[in-house]
Amino acid sequence: MIEFKDYMISDRLGNVCKVLIVGSGKGGVGKSTLTVILGLRLRDIGMKVGILDIDLHGASIPFILGWNTNTTVKAVRGGFKPVEVHGIKIMSLRMFVGDRPTPLRGERKSEVLKYMLSLTIWDSLDYLLVDLPPGMSDELLTLVKYVKGEHVVITLPTKTSVDVTTRYVKFLKSLNSNILAVIVNNLMNVAISDEVLIKGFQEDMPTSNYLVIPYIHDVEEYLLKGVTPKKAVDVIDKIIRA
Numbered sequence: 001m002i003e004f005k006d007y008m009i010s011d012r013l014g015n016v017c018k019v020l021i022v023g024s025g026k027g028g029v030g031k032s033t034l035t036v037i038l039g040l041r042l043r044d045i046g047m048k049v050g051i052l053d054i055d056l057h058g059a060s061i062p063f064i065l066g067w068n069t070n071t072t073v074k075a076v077r078g079g080f081k082p083v084e085v086h087g088i089k090i091m092s093l094r095m096f097v098g099d100r101p102t103p104l105r106g107e108r109k110s111e112v113l114k115y116m117l118s119l120t121i122w123d124s125l126d127y128l129l130v131d132l133p134p135g136m137s138d139e140l141l142t143l144v145k146y147v148k149g150e151h152v153v154i155t156l157p158t159k160t161s162v163d164v165t166t167r168y169v170k171f172l173k174s175l176n177s178n179i180l181a182v183i184v185n186n187l188m189n190v191a192i193s194d195e196v197l198i199k200g201f202q203e204d205m206p207t208s209n210y211l212v213i214p215y216i217h218d219v220e221e222y223l224l225k226g227v228t229p230k231k232a233v234d235v236i237d238k239i240i241r242a
Ligand SMILES: Nc1ncnc2c1ncn2[C@@H]1O[C@H](COP(=O)(O)OP(=O)(O)O)[C@@H](O)[C@H]1O
Pocket: 024, 026, 027, 028, 029, 030, 031, 032, 033, 034, 060, 185, 186, 187, 213, 214, 215, 216, 217, 219, 220
């Protein structure tokens, strides 16, 4: 039997052309940063963009984009309109709970996510970007049941991050998900060893799919102001064209 919420979810995403899901095996590797940079670049080239922040414990998209708490999601007939910040529509649990912590367990997280998916009125979007928590989270498991999207996977250029993220890639493949690209985020500004990356991923991804994001000095300042960091433009354009 189809639940009402399930029906609503497909209806709500009916006018969204493309969904990109940004994830990783690991935390702190730049998922939210990449999601925002992708959003800003897509906005720059004239696309209508939304970001759905489903890192329910660590929601950070509103903060990164300098959301002004005076503006918030608007309850309208049938749901909520996302908030627009720097020309990007955003929806996040943070809009509802502010600075309060949100210690939710598995089932509750799935419920919250289903509400977010079924009640957010995006209208028409060229791209919906989804920012995930680390790993094979409840949020990811619920999301992929309802939303067909392409995955952008991100890792640091370290053995540990590649090791954990390789299993994340394997998991996505077991779901027959489409992986658009694997991004190596050089946020520590080190010489990247091909050996680490190629050994780590070679069975799971063709090496031509690796793209490297350089270290970006003051990246948080750029994003707060809604400015796309120039150093990231080349790699972002490659992801968009992939
Ligand atoms: N390419 C980069 N250059 C410099 N700093 C970065 C870069 N990518 C991410 N960071 C910083 O690293 C930290 C973690 O990034 P974040 O996007 O929050 O990771 P995640 O969402 O995976 O937990 C943030 O402080 C962010 O500003």
